[in-house]
Amino acid sequence: MTQPREATVPSGSEPVISLCGARASLGSRPVLRGVDLTVTRGEVVALLGANGSGKSTAVRAVIGQVPLTDGEIALFGTELRRFRQWSRIGYVPQRTTAASGVPATIREVVSSGRLSRARLGRLSRVDRAAVDHAIELVGLGDRAKDSVSALSGGQHQRVLIARALASEPELLIMDEPMAGVDLASQGILADTLREQVAAGTTVLLVLHELGAIEPLIDRAVVLRDGCVVHDGPPPKAMGQHALPGHDHVHPHAADESLRTGLLT
Numbered sequence: 001m002t003q004p005r006e007a008t009v010p011s012g013s014e015p016v017i018s019l020c021g022a023r024a025s026l027g028s029r030p031v032l033r034g035v036d037l038t039v040t041r042g043e044v045v046a047l048l049g050a051n052g053s054g055k056s057t058a059v060r061a062v063i064g065q066v067p068l069t070d071g072e073i074a075l076f077g078t079e080l081r082r083f084r085q086w087s088r089i090g091y092v093p094q095r096t097t098a099a100s101g102v103p104a105t106i107r108e109v110v111s112s113g114r115l116s117r118a119r120l121g122r123l124s125r126v127d128r129a130a131v132d133h134a135i136e137l138v139g140l141g142d143r144a145k146d147s148v149s150a151l152s153g154g155q156h157q158r159v160l161i162a163r164a165l166a167s168e169p170e171l172l173i174m175d176e177p178m179a180g181v182d183l184a185s186q187g188i189l190a191d192t193l194r195e196q197v198a199a200g201t202t203v204l205l206v207l208h209e210l211g212a213i214e215p216l217i218d219r220a221v222v223l224r225d226g227c228v229v230h231d232g233p234p235p236k237a238m239g240q241h242a243l244p245g246h247d248h249v250h251p252h253a254a255d256e257s258l259r260t261g262l263l264t
């Protein structure tokens with residue numbers, strides 16, 4: 001078995017996600033053009049970049065939804081193609097309007113996130129308690145029997161996050177969790193994330209702007225045209241100035257500026 005290269009991993013830290021020279025195409029278009037990215041245990045990493053820079057494709061490649069044309073991905077030190085322990089990972093996809101028409105209750109949707117831990121597809125008492133806990137975490141305890149089709153966009157997003165949390169994952173991957181979410185729900189999501197981080201969960205977040213979760217972010221990786229153009233401290237300018245149309249310039253090294261063009 002070939003071991004993934006771990007060139008960017010600090011010594012002593014355990015890699016949870018490693019992408020090495022990852023290349024992927026959608027249709028005939030090369031979307032990832034040699035991405036190196038490592039997330040170690042307990043880290044909270046934001047994946048940033050302009051629309052179309054490849055952020056969603058990168059996280060979808062990590063969970064095996066987009067095949068690589070070249071390079072390697074490993075999860076918890078195991079090559080992706082051999083990896084089977086999906087209950088260790090919670091994934092919140094980018095929101096689509098199609099998701100809101102599901103005729104199911106909040107508890108049913110969140111329960112589906114626990115099935116990866118259930119034996120023979122049946123939820124035990126422990127499983128059901130974990131589902132209820134996940135619903136409580138996102139502040140929807142009193143709505144568990146409500147249909148998800150009756151929820152606002154922000155509440156719906158909270159359900160998707162509860163679904164990801166139901167398996168008590170060690171790694172949480174979220175694609176634009178705050179997009180289109182009302183301020184009250186943003187606050188609840190930030191609190192939920194803070195609790196997960198405090199409990200040691202490793203987190204990879206696709207974001208457009210850091211906003212309320214900026215204090216939680218250990219490291220930011222910025223993609224441009226399918227390549228990593230920054231991997232280090234979160235760009236300070238983002239929280240205040242990440243408005244559509246801005247091309248961001250912020251300090252990179254002492255005497256060097258980095259133009260991220262995050263939203264252009």
Ligand SMILES: Nc1ncnc2c1ncn2[C@@H]1O[C@H](COP(=O)(O)OP(=O)(O)OP(=O)(O)O)[C@@H](O)[C@H]1O
Nearest residue numbers: 026027029031049050051052053054055056057058
């Ligand atoms: N099925 C597809 N076929 C061809 N091209 C696609 C397909 N899906 C996405 N793309 C293109 O691939 C590029 C990368 O898309 P991706 O969704 O990864 O970017 P992103 O950085 O997540 O952008 P956004 O912030 O808009 O979500 C975009 O230019 C997009 O138009």
